[in-house]
Amino acid sequence: MINCIIIDDEPLAVRLLENHVSKIAELNLVATAKNALEAYRILQTQKIDLLFLDIQMPDLNGIEFLRSLNKRPSVIFTTAYREFAIDGFELEAVDYLLKPVTFERFFKSLDRILRRAENENDEDFVIFKSEGFSRKLLLKDILYFESIGNDIKAVLQDEAVTVTKMSVSEMAARLQNKGF
Known part of the structure; x- marks a missing residue:
């Protein structure tokens, strides 16, 4: 509903x-x-x-x-x-x-x-905004997240990497109850 x-x-x-x-x-x-x-x-x-x-x-x-x-x-x-x-x-x-x-x-x-x-x-996912574009990342495709200063890097199973401006606490809030 x-x-x-x-x-x-x-x-x-x-x-x-x-x-x-x-x-x-x-x-x-x-x-x-x-x-x-x-x-x-x-x-x-x-x-x-x-x-x-x-x-x-x-x-x-x-x-x-x-x-x-x-x-x-x-x-x-x-x-x-x-x-x-x-x-x-x-x-x-x-x-x-x-x-x-x-x-x-x-x-x-x-x-x-x-x-x-x-x-x-x-499917569970997270949206990464980077360089003016939004990208939907399926959680099942993400190997890990890494903090880089004020950014978060996501490393995917296909070895692709994407970076977004986001704090670790923001990412943690988005991933709450999603297995990360």
């Missing part, structure tokens, strides 16, 4: 998204929020896996809101403004949907989320 919230100040857009969400058994709509501050309060008290996030909202727009979060759930932007798409993808959004959001387009986005969740459940 994927816990989600809808963050949008337009009641018609919220109703449309609520209708779309209700058709997907794997989605659990935890709440809706009219602005970023309401959404922040929800995120503090609930486990949320996915945000349906509008961009143009009062006080704090969706891009600013997402940037402010230390721990970011997956996000699908839902907006009437094309010009923010690059910002959205730089923030690693799953998708960027233009309003009015059709169910067909909504379902395509959700399919990405469901496939990602399925893949994550299949």
Whole structure:
């Protein structure tokens, strides 16, 4: 089950998204929020896996809101403004949907989320960000990790090596309960 919230100040857009969400058994709509501050309060008290996030909202727009979060759930932007798409993808959004959001387009986005969740459940992995790219490393392929100053080096079974900027404590937290 994927816990989600809808963050949008337009009641018609919220109703449309609520209708779309209700058709997907794997989605659990935890709440809706009219602005970023309401959404922040929800995120503090609930486990949320996915945000349906509008961009143009009062006080704090969706891009600013997402940037402010230390721990970011997956996000699908839902907006009437094309010009923010690059910002959205730089923030690693799953998708960027233009309003009015059709169910067909909504379902395509959700399919990405469901496939990602399925893949994550299949095998344990860690994401290494290096030189502007993200690389998914399966834990079963990693021989060992090595600390190099402020970096972590992963040595793989195929003798490949990859390095990321991360502390040992950050890596330990990511690998907690994963056999390392």
